[in-house]
Every structure is written in structure tokens, then in C-alpha cells.
Amino acid sequence: MRALWNVTTYKNGRAETWNEEIQSVMDEGQEREAVNLCPDFTYQTLEGFGGTLTEAAAYTWHQMGEKVRMEFLEACYGTDGLGYTLARMAIDSCDACLGNYSDMDQEGDEELKSFSIKRDETYILPFLKAAEKVKGERLSVMLSPWSPPPFMKTNREKNHGGKLLEKHYGLWADYLCRFVEEYRKNDVSVKRLSVQNEPDATQIWDSCRYDAEEEKRFLKDFLYPAMKRRELTEVELFIWDHNKERALERTLAVIDEETRSMVKGVAFHWYSGDHFEALDMIRERFPEKKLLFSEGCVEYSRFSSADQLSNARMYGHDIAGDLNHGACAFIDWNILLNSQGGPNHVNNFCDAPMMYDVETGRLEKKLSYTYIGHFSRYLLPGSVRIGMSRYTDEIDVTAFKRPDHKLAAVLMNRTERDMPVYLRLQGQLVKLTVPGDGIGTALLELE
Incomplete structure (x- = not known):
């Protein structure tokens, strides 16, 4: 040997x-x-690794010269790069954007006639297409919503939590389906959709709260029926999309005999600690469900940008732990940011494996990039733990x-x-x- x-x-x-x-x-x-x-x-079976193509990442990439753009894409998608095959993308704005926006803000437009993904056509979709050109194949995309348009919410704004108004459950379900359809028209391989990003958090940025009963009702009575009407049920639905420490109780509350066939898996983040054992218990109760790591980053509000070793270890420890407890995929947060850790419309700056200094034109690979590569370069899609x-x-x-x-x-x-x-x-x-x-x-x- x-x-x-x-x-x-x-x-x-x-x-x-x-x-x-x-x-x-x-x-x-x-x-x-x-x-x-x-x-x-x-x-x-492992489905792969990837990073999130936020507007912040796409905008930063567009600020590069052509040579550095290609250097970045090769580092992530080229033959000798990270080997990324997956991507996560936000439905409308998230904090890692240039500002709040929705693809339809017109109250009373029940048929979504004013719906448009024109904003995404400026930076995000060209960024995706450039990545796919270097990769030589389409990336497998997961979509996640951060917040409905303000008029659909109890607090009448994108930020600071609030809830989806019950009278708009049906419209929001159609909106999500329409987004999937528009992306597919642009030849985006949308394979996964989460019901809501971080439904248990009131954030200063784009956010919307669902308790377990609300997430289950929206999923069962509105979102899945809308997907069925529009022949989108091959898109895998993921619940929770939040930290691991409450992933088990949310899964137990949302999945029952009626919803079990609708839900493909549970998405989770790392911001509240390891909680790998929670993944074991989900797997024990629902062995057919996929466990998918959908977001994690080093937040500058909690950690130092200078301590590259500790930050890289955070990745290595969590990737190994998640995989050992059943995760089928690992999708990092911003795949690229500027040297400040943005842009971010609420200054929620954070680290990224690759960062670009707009003033000097320098692209920096952090140690976390190398640590991720020790997994993503060698653990190929289709590998079995x-x-x-x-x-x-x-x-x-x-x-x-x-x-x-x-x-x-x-x-x-x-x-x-x-x-x-x-x-x-x-x-x-x-x-x-x-x-x-x-x-x-x-x-x-x-x-």
C-alpha cells in the first residue's frame, strides 16, 4: 500500500x-x-463542497482586473483549485449585499407581473457563469431566502426579523417558485431550496422569523403545493437552515408522517458551537434525510482577522465533525470578500477564505482556504465515508x-x-x- x-x-x-x-x-x-x-x-455519500455566491462576492470579483479574476476562479474551480461543485445563493438580498432589495415590491401584484431578477443579472449571475466556464460544468445550486418583501411582513421592512403575514403565505410561496423558475430560465442548476435562512433569529439585516408550527404550516399548506403545481418537486426542500443546537427539536416539530415525503433534509450552520451529537439524533430518527452544512464564517464581531491559525482550525474541526456525524455536503459562506470583510450593507464584516484588496489589487488566500482544500480537493463527490x-x-x-x-x-x-x-x-x-x-x-x- x-x-x-x-x-x-x-x-x-x-x-x-x-x-x-x-x-x-x-x-x-x-x-x-x-x-x-x-x-x-x-x-x-458525499455530494461535494462549495461557497456562497453573494452579491458582495460577485461585486468584489467584478472590481478585479481580468488576470486576478481568472486567478480567483482557477483557485476555486480550476483543475488545481478547491474542486468546488456546489453553490448557495440568496433569494433577494442578504446582509452580504450592497443594500436591501426584493425582486417584486409592488403590493397588490398577486400575479407577480412586476417580478424581475434584473438585479441579479448585474453582478451575481455573470459571476456564476464565469465560475461554471472555468469549472467546465454547471454548479449545483442551493437557494435560500432571507426575507420576503416588506409589504408581506408584520414589521413592514426587510431587516429586524418580523414575520410573514398569514395573508401572504400563498403569494410568498409563489414568489419562491417564480425565483426558481427564473433562475432555471437562465440555465442555473437549482437543486436545493431551504424554507428560510435562520428562522429563529431577529437580525439587523434581512431576516424573517418562523416558529416550528409556522414553518411546518407554510411548508405543508403553501410552499410544497405551489412547487407541485409548478412541477418543481424535484428541487430538494431543506428545513431549519440555522444553528445546530436547535436543529433536532425543529426537525422533530416539522417532520411528521404528512410532511416527511416533502422534506429532503435539514440544513444547518455552526455559529452556536459543535453540537455534532444533534446530527446523530436527527440521523437516528430520520435516516433517509440529508444533513447539509449550508453556512459558516469567521465573524469579525467575535473573532480576530489576524489569528489565521485559529480561524483555519475552526473550519477543519467543523468540517471533520459534520462529516463524521452524517453531513453530505459543506457550503461555506462568502466565497470572496474585500479586504474589509465586505461589502455588507449593515457592516456585519467577516472573514473569507479569499479576500481582495481593491486599492492594491492583491488577492489573498487565507489559511482557511488551504484547510478547506485538504478536504475538498481529495474528498470527491460520490465518495463514501x-x-x-x-x-x-x-x-x-x-x-x-x-x-x-x-x-x-x-x-x-x-x-x-x-x-x-x-x-x-x-x-x-x-x-x-x-x-x-x-x-x-x-x-x-x-x-
Whole structure:
């Protein structure tokens, strides 16, 4: 058995990445420092990785010169890039936009005659098409709404929460379907739709609250019937789309025998902590439902932009944890931002794996970009998670069998000291060192 070991370490503010080829040796009873790989135990199939194509990201990309634009696209979608195949996109405005907007603001237009996605045609859709051109195929898109138009809401504005007025449940369902249809007319491969982004939060930006009963009623009596009328039921519906700590109780409240066939899965974010066990319980109760990570970022209101190692570890720990507890996909938040962490119409600035300095014309790859790549470059769509056990929780580990029958194991060291590892598989050992403040991916070719 041969292993290609791709490893990154971060010392004194600099990242260094190298490859080495390691030949296995016979396992003669190694007990300590082992990570066992168990390919006979299989779990969920991976659908892929991606980033969110917000208006902020698209606008920032349009500010680049042609050479830097291509450098960015190659870094995400090119042959040697992150290998992204998925994307999330907002229905109307979110905080990562140049301002609030809706695709139809005319109260009384029950037939949506004034509906238009012209705003998206300025920056967002050209950005998507450029990415797909480099990728050589269409991206699989998830759509999520942040807020209905102001006239449909109890607070009469896009921001600060509020609720969807009951009299507009039907109109909003038609609006969401119309958005899907318009995107498809523009040759966008819309595969997934969430009912509402962060329905349990009143944000200073675009937001709308649903309790569990309201989300269930809107889904069951309005959104799904509208999708059925418009022949859109092949679009997968996801509930919750919020933090993991309440994902289980929302799932239990929304999914019953009547709604079970309508809901494809549960989308979740990371902002309230790990709560990986919640994913286990959802999977136990609803084994057929997909678990999809749909958003996470390093918020400057809570974390430092300068601490690249901690920020990158946040990605590595959460990706490994989500995958090990059943997630089928991981979609990052803004795929690109400017050096300030915007633009953002309410100054909710945050980090992104790639950031562009408009004044200097410099595109920066953060350490989080490299950490994501240790997963997304090697864990290909169609890969199946396999069983594993590890000798210490100081190393985050996840492992998959790829469609090409190679095994890929990602190991992230959460300490400053080098950590020895014996990868054990089918009577063979591969001796590795995961460096302090480092991450590595072992690609194993079975003989």
C-alpha cells in the first residue's frame, strides 16, 4: 500500500505545504498512536463542497482586473483549485449585499407581473457563469431566502426579523417558485431550496422569523403545493437552515408522517458551537434525510482577522465533525470578500477564505482556504465515508472511500507539538507525522 501525504504547517505567520510518498509496512501489533481505517463500515455519500455566491462576492470579483479574476476562479474551480461543485445563493438580498432589495415590491401584484431578477443579472449571475466556464460544468445550486418583501411582513421592512403575514403565505410561496423558475430560465442548476435562512433569529439585516408550527404550516399548506403545481418537486426542500443546537427539536416539530415525503433534509450552520451529537439524533430518527452544512464564517464581531491559525482550525474541526456525524455536503459562506470583510450593507464584516484588496489589487488566500482544500480537493463527490477510530481527540480525523477506490483520510493537529500517527488498514501501517499547527491528507492506493 502506498500513501501520498500532502501536509501543511503554519509557523511564524507563514504556511508551508509539501508532499511525500510513504510506503506501508506490515502491522506487527502496533497499539499506540494508531488511527484505524475501516472501509467495511460505510455511511453517507458525499455530494461535494462549495461557497456562497453573494452579491458582495460577485461585486468584489467584478472590481478585479481580468488576470486576478481568472486567478480567483482557477483557485476555486480550476483543475488545481478547491474542486468546488456546489453553490448557495440568496433569494433577494442578504446582509452580504450592497443594500436591501426584493425582486417584486409592488403590493397588490398577486400575479407577480412586476417580478424581475434584473438585479441579479448585474453582478451575481455573470459571476456564476464565469465560475461554471472555468469549472467546465454547471454548479449545483442551493437557494435560500432571507426575507420576503416588506409589504408581506408584520414589521413592514426587510431587516429586524418580523414575520410573514398569514395573508401572504400563498403569494410568498409563489414568489419562491417564480425565483426558481427564473433562475432555471437562465440555465442555473437549482437543486436545493431551504424554507428560510435562520428562522429563529431577529437580525439587523434581512431576516424573517418562523416558529416550528409556522414553518411546518407554510411548508405543508403553501410552499410544497405551489412547487407541485409548478412541477418543481424535484428541487430538494431543506428545513431549519440555522444553528445546530436547535436543529433536532425543529426537525422533530416539522417532520411528521404528512410532511416527511416533502422534506429532503435539514440544513444547518455552526455559529452556536459543535453540537455534532444533534446530527446523530436527527440521523437516528430520520435516516433517509440529508444533513447539509449550508453556512459558516469567521465573524469579525467575535473573532480576530489576524489569528489565521485559529480561524483555519475552526473550519477543519467543523468540517471533520459534520462529516463524521452524517453531513453530505459543506457550503461555506462568502466565497470572496474585500479586504474589509465586505461589502455588507449593515457592516456585519467577516472573514473569507479569499479576500481582495481593491486599492492594491492583491488577492489573498487565507489559511482557511488551504484547510478547506485538504478536504475538498481529495474528498470527491460520490465518495463514501468509512469507519475510523483515533487514539486521541487532539487530532480531528475523517476518512472516505473515493469513486476511484482510493481512500482519503484528513488529519488535523489541534496542538503545537508534532503528533505521530500509524494509519492502520488491512494488516498494513503507514507511519505519518502530523506537524504541530498542521493539517494533512493521506491518499491511499490499495494494492
